[in-house]
Amino acid sequence: MIRCKPLLGTFVEISIKQDDGQAAIDNAFSVIQKVHDLMGFHNPQSELSRINERAHLEAVEIHPWTAQVIKIAKEIHLASNGLFDCGIGHRLVEAGLLPRHITYTNHELGGIADIHFLAPDLIKSARPVCLDLGGIAKGYAVDMAVRVLLSEGIASGFVNAGGDLRVFGDTFFPIQIRNPESPEELIEIGSLENGAIATSGLYFAKRDRQQSHIINPLTQNPSEIHAEVLGSYSILAKECVYADALTKVLALSNNENHPCFERFSAQALRITA
Amino acid sequence: MIWKPSPLAILGLAMMSAPIIAHAKIYISVEQAQKLLFPNKALTKNPIIITDDLQDKMRAASSIRYPFQGERIWKAADGSWLVIDEVIGKHEMISYAVALNPSGSILGIEILEYVESYGYEVAEPQWRKQFVGKTVNDPIKLNQDIQNIGGATLSCKHLTDGVKRITVLYELALKHPPSSISPNQLSKAK
Numbered sequence: 001m002i003r004c005k006p007l008l009g010t011f012v013e014i015s016i017k018q019d020d021g022q023a024a025i026d027n028a029f030s031v032i033q034k035v036h037d038l039m040g041f042h043n044p045q046s047e048l049s050r051i052n053e054r055a056h057l058e059a060v061e062i063h064p065w066t067a068q069v070i071k072i073a074k075e076i077h078l079a080s081n082g083l084f085d086c087g088i089g090h091r092l093v094e095a096g097l098l099p100r101h102i103t104y105t106n107h108e109l110g111g112i113a114d115i116h117f118l119a120p121d122l123i124k125s126a127r128p129v130c131l132d133l134g135g136i137a138k139g140y141a142v143d144m145a146v147r148v149l150l151s152e153g154i155a156s157g158f159v160n161a162g163g164d165l166r167v168f169g170d171t172f173f174p175i176q177i178r179n180p181e182s183p184e185e186l187i188e189i190g191s192l193e194n195g196a197i198a199t200s201g202l203y204f205a206k207r208d209r210q211q212s213h214i215i216n217p218l219t220q221n222p223s224e225i226h227a228e229v230l231g232s233y234s235i236l237a238k239e240c241v242y243a244d245a246l247t248k249v250l251a252l253s254n255n256e257n258h259p260c261f262e263r264f265s266a267q268a269l270r271i272t273a
Numbered sequence: 274m275i276w277k278p279s280p281l282a283i284l285g286l287a288m289m290s291a292p293i294i295a296h297a298k299i300y301i302s303v304e305q306a307q308k309l310l311f312p313n314k315a316l317t318k319n320p321i322i323i324t325d326d327l328q329d330k331m332r333a334a335s336s337i338r339y340p341f342q343g344e345r346i347w348k349a350a351d352g353s354w355l356v357i358d359e360v361i362g363k364h365e366m367i368s369y370a371v372a373l374n375p376s377g378s379i380l381g382i383e384i385l386e387y388v389e390s391y392g393y394e395v396a397e398p399q400w401r402k403q404f405v406g407k408t409v410n411d412p413i414k415l416n417q418d419i420q421n422i423g424g425a426t427l428s429c430k431h432l433t434d435g436v437k438r439i440t441v442l443y444e445l446a447l448k449h450p451p452s453s454i455s456p457n458q459l460s461k462a463k
Contacts, residue, residue, distance in 0.1 A: 002298075002300055002420075003300055003301060003309075003383065003384075004298070004300045004383070004384035004387065005381075005382055005383060005384060006369075006382060006384070006429040006432045006433065006436075009426070009428060009429060009430075010426050010427055010428060010429050011384065011387065011427060011429050011432075013300075015420065022309065026309075138426070158420070158421060160421060160422070160423075162426040162427045162428075162429075163422070163423050163424045163425060163426050163427065164423075164426070165421055165423055167421065172275070172277065173420065173421050174420070174421065175421050175423055176421060176422050176423065177422075177423045177424055178422065178423070178424035178425070183424065183425075184389065184390075186296075186422060188279050189278065189279055190276060190277050190278040190279045191276075191277045191279075192274070192275070192276055192277075192421075193274070193275040194274050194275065195274030195275070195276060196274075197423050198423070199423045199424050199425060200425060201424065201425035202425065203424075203425055204425045204426070204427060204428065205425070207364075208428070232424065232425070234423060236274070236276050237274070238274045267276065
């Protein structure tokens with residue numbers, strides 16, 4: 001049984017080996033919807049939008065899931081020496097890739113490092129921020145969906161959020177990756193058991209004539225903000241949240257041996273174009 | 274986590290293995306969509322004639338040029354609706370089901386089929402026809418082995434536009450069905 005719904009701005013597939021288990025799939029889709037509602041940039045009512053609007057003015061109480069994503073984002077930010085930073089929302093807004101809810105003028109915008117935890121579910125920001133969790137929340141949503149499926153007794157299956165995917169159970173799943181030079185072609189790169197793989201690349205952005213969504217957070221130079229990368233950058237990890245976020249570190253560093261990967265027990269895989 | 278790289282990929286020869294071109298994924302049938310979106314509810318087919326005016330308004334609201342077909346609409350006894358539609362982009366055709374509650378808010382969306390193509394075919398009705406209403410058991414060329422496709426995030430924007438036109442359809446045609454006044458009721462109204 002395989003089902004697919006539009007969520008998180010992409011197509012989310014959930015597949016299980018058994019034919020019963022409809023309720024488990026429904027519940028797995030519900031947690032993805034919940035992540036979508038909490039952490040979506042497009043929705044001006046989401047918790048993320050509230051953080052961007054208020055966190056520099058006052059302490060903002062957040063859902064434990066949002067707190068967890070921000071915690072992991074901070075951890076990866078630190079380990080990658082700033083290469084992964086969710087504080088790039090305004091760059092994507094300026095490029096027309098995300099909607100403009102707030103007009104930022106004369107503000108020195110901060111990054112994820114400016115977010116501080118006052119309590120496990122309470123944050124404040126030292127500076128105004130425009131966070132976009134688009135580079136990490138999909139992976140987190142996939143992990144949460146897998147957790148639900150496992151807790152409902154589903155033995156084996158996979159969740160794929162538009163290319164950020166995780167397989168579970170005692171089965172090897174063949175994994176195909178799109179050829180960055182012609183994305184309609186698929187390359188079978190191997191098979192995976194109980195793990196996650198996420199991929200970044202610009203071939204769809206190029207096809208749809210959009211600016212690069214891979215943002216270099218360490219530069220102020222307008223010509224370097226939108227990283228232009230050619231290949232396909234995949235990360236294998238136990239959990240999809242790490243796989244998702246670390247693809248940005250791989251794409252920006254272009255270094256398969258960045259110390260960050262070992263730290264999170266991840267493995268980098270590049271397909272050159 | 275256990276990862277077994279393909280031997281060809283290790284040697285950097287993956288590109289030389291036969292590429293798999295264009296794929297179709299069939300998720301669920303119309304009947305399954307009905308059961309998933311309206312469990313234990315009976316649905317009655319309720320096709321609607323789409324006037325040019327309505328077609329224009331749906332097009333304006335959603336920027337989808339491909340005309341909406343009014344045949345695949347169902348109604349439940351409580352006033353809920355199920356609408357099946359397709360969006361056809363440059364590179365894909367997606368058929369999907371939208372469930373609306375009696376007041377028009379979206380109860381759920383299910384993707385029925387996703388057919389990807391990078392050729393000219395997607396613009397050809399004849400080519401598209403072979404996929405419509407097919408199930409995984411049908412003898413069309415579907416590669417059942419292709420399941421786990423990784424890669425850059427694929428946007429669902431076209432589909433979002435499609436769903437938008439269904440909400441316009443509800444506002445303009447389903448909410449107050451023009452054909453609901455029978456001659457009998459008319460005479461009573463006098």
